[in-house]
Each structure stands twice: as C-alpha cells, then as structure tokens.
Amino acid sequence: MPDYCPADAIAESQRLTDFYGEPISTYTRADALTDGTLVDAGDLGREAGFIWPVALTREVHDQFVRWSAEDRAAQGGWGDERGRLWDLLYTLAVAMKARRVTDEQPVHTFCCQPRDGVSRDAQLVQVTVSVGPGDHFEPVVTISRPHATGRPVE
Numbered sequence: 001m002p003d004y005c006p007a008d009a010i011a012e013s014q015r016l017t018d019f020y021g022e023p024i025s026t027y028t029r030a031d032a033l034t035d036g037t038l039v040d041a042g043d044l045g046r047e048a049g050f051i052w053p054v055a056l057t058r059e060v061h062d063q064f065v066r067w068s069a070e071d072r073a074a075q076g077g078w079g080d081e082r083g084r085l086w087d088l089l090y091t092l093a094v095a096m097k098a099r100r101v102t103d104e105q106p107v108h109t110f111c112c113q114p115r116d117g118v119s120r121d122a123q124l125v126q127v128t129v130s131v132g133p134g135d136h137f138e139p140v141v142t143i144s145r146p147h148a149t150g151r152p153v154e
Contacts (some may be wrong), residue, residue: 053087063114
C-alpha cells in the first residue's frame with residue numbers, strides 16, 4: 001500500500017478481508033474512470049485549485065460540461081468544453097475555500113447554460129461534491145448531481 005494511506009484504514013481493510021474472505025467482485029474508482037461512469041477532470045482540477053484528483057459523474061459531465069458544435073448551433077453561445085469545465089471547477093474550488101461548500105452543505109450552485117437543445121441563457125444549477133477515499137485510501141473529489149448522493153437539497 002502507498003505510504004500516504006492511514007494505518008488504521010489499512011488495518012480495517014485487512015480485518016474485514018480476514019473475517020469475510022476475499023471479495024467476490026470489486027468495482028473501483030479506476031474502473032469507473034475506465035468505463036466512463038466517472039470523467040477525470042485532469043490537470044484542470046489542479047489549475048482550478050484542487051489539491052486532490054477530481055472526477056465528475058457522467059451525468060454532470062454530459063449536462064454541464066459537454067458542448068459540441070451542434071450544441072453551439074442549436075443554443076447559441078460561444079463556450080467550449082474546457083471553458084465549461086473550468087467554470088464548474090473554479091467556482092466550486094472558490095466556494096470550498098470560502099467554506100460555502102462543506103460536509104454539512106455539500107451542494108454548490110453555479111451559473112451554466114444547460115445542454116438541453118433550447119436554452120440560450122445561463123441558469124442556476126446544482127452539483128454535489130464529496131471528498132472521500134480513493135482506491136488506495138487517498139483523498140479524492142467526486143462531483144455529482146444532488147439526487148445521486150441521496151442527500152436532500154435545501
């Protein structure tokens with residue numbers, strides 16, 4: 001295991017394996033990134049101010065980041081995917097640093113032109129952020145829609 005893993009998390013993992021045996025099946029964050037369930041924010045996450053790896057759910061990416069020439073033609077606007085991803089990541093990083101997004105209130109509201117084929121103006125939309133353990137107990141950030149977390153949106 002990497003040296004940044006907390007010893008107690010490694011011990012707990014081993015204890016569970018000793019008790020239950022080897023898992024029958026696993027699905028890791030790496031698997032989700034490979035199969036497209038999660039989309040890696042890449043270096044733009046670090047540029048925006050995140051110190052840990054950031055991934056978006058496919059739903060968040062498709063609704064608020066993805067933007068093609070066809071989208072521009074149908075909805076107007078001049079944005080591109082990199083710019084839309086930057087807007088999401090930067091506003092979220094600023095909100096987290098200002099403690100407007102916390103464990104108790106993980107919902108972030110920002111302006112975005114929805115990718116719905118008709119909207120020409122930006123609207124307020126919400127995403128939820130969670131910081132949790134990655135495949136090797138390292139901190140990672142995941143951005144999803146509020147309903148995906150099961151937490152109520154206020």
